[in-house]
Amino acid sequence: MMHYREYARILLEGASLEDKLIHLKDIDYTESTTQYLLPENPGRSKQLKFDNQQVKFPKNTSFHLEEKRGLALHFFANHELLAIEMMAAALLIYPDENKDSILFKKGLVKTIQDEQKHLKLYLVRMKDFGIELGEFPLNDFFWRSMEKCSTPSHFYSAMAMTFESANLDFAQYYEKSFINVEDFETAKIMRIVYEDEISHVALGAHWLNHWRGDVQLWKYFVDHLPGVMTPARSKGIHFDRNSRIRAGLDDAFLDQLELFRDEFKVTNRKSW
Ligand SMILES: [Fe+2]
Numbered sequence: 001m002m003h004y005r006e007y008a009r010i011l012l013e014g015a016s017l018e019d020k021l022i023h024l025k026d027i028d029y030t031e032s033t034t035q036y037l038l039p040e041n042p043g044r045s046k047q048l049k050f051d052n053q054q055v056k057f058p059k060n061t062s063f064h065l066e067e068k069r070g071l072a073l074h075f076f077a078n079h080e081l082l083a084i085e086m087m088a089a090a091l092l093i094y095p096d097e098n099k100d101s102i103l104f105k106k107g108l109v110k111t112i113q114d115e116q117k118h119l120k121l122y123l124v125r126m127k128d129f130g131i132e133l134g135e136f137p138l139n140d141f142f143w144r145s146m147e148k149c150s151t152p153s154h155f156y157s158a159m160a161m162t163f164e165s166a167n168l169d170f171a172q173y174y175e176k177s178f179i180n181v182e183d184f185e186t187a188k189i190m191r192i193v194y195e196d197e198i199s200h201v202a203l204g205a206h207w208l209n210h211w212r213g214d215v216q217l218w219k220y221f222v223d224h225l226p227g228v229m230t231p232a233r234s235k236g237i238h239f240d241r242n243s244r245i246r247a248g249l250d251d252a253f254l255d256q257l258e259l260f261r262d263e264f265k266v267t268n269r270k271s272w
């Protein structure tokens, strides 16, 4: 049986897509005292190397073209790959202090397996459109926030409560966009991602609620956002309150989030 840390190292340090998609049934969750320093970058084959050349997200008004839909999926696939690597990093960098740490890590492994499923769905569909992962630049935007996530609270404030929370809005928005061009197969993938994402946000919310003590969830979340990240990033194009209620977030929190505005006009942006 492989130890969870060994598993995480393959996911994070392995260079190939096979490494990122490795699946294990039986995992050993014995507490470990091994320390791990976050690497500058995840292991990436030449094909998958970070490249921050700007590529514009395609407008959904161009989604009647397969190549544009393929490019949109390439963006989504990149996010899934980054999620796998960041969650693997979280398995490694945070210490095993008690039983909660192990429960936290078990939850992460389960989430990683969903992200792998999403990545595979996108890869297969992209292939239908003649596109391989790495054919377009793969940016490292999400990964760069990792070095600022000094505790699991920071990690879930960024990952579940920001990136995955925004994805609730985006997955729903793009599901509709694909339906509009009668691409029901891709729309179905967006629906699967949306449903899974609700459980991922729920898991993050569960842990923040567990760790926050008497502090209000909104305050705890905002205080633990790493670096210059703002709560505006946790919203997409249209605010989907219902999925967040399903994720267990209460009205007090959602009112704050929905009303939140700052100079970072993310909720006014036109695309992902
Ligand atoms: Fe995902």
Ligand SMILES: [Fe+2]
Binding pocket: 083, 115, 164, 196, 197, 200
């Ligand atoms: Fe997710």
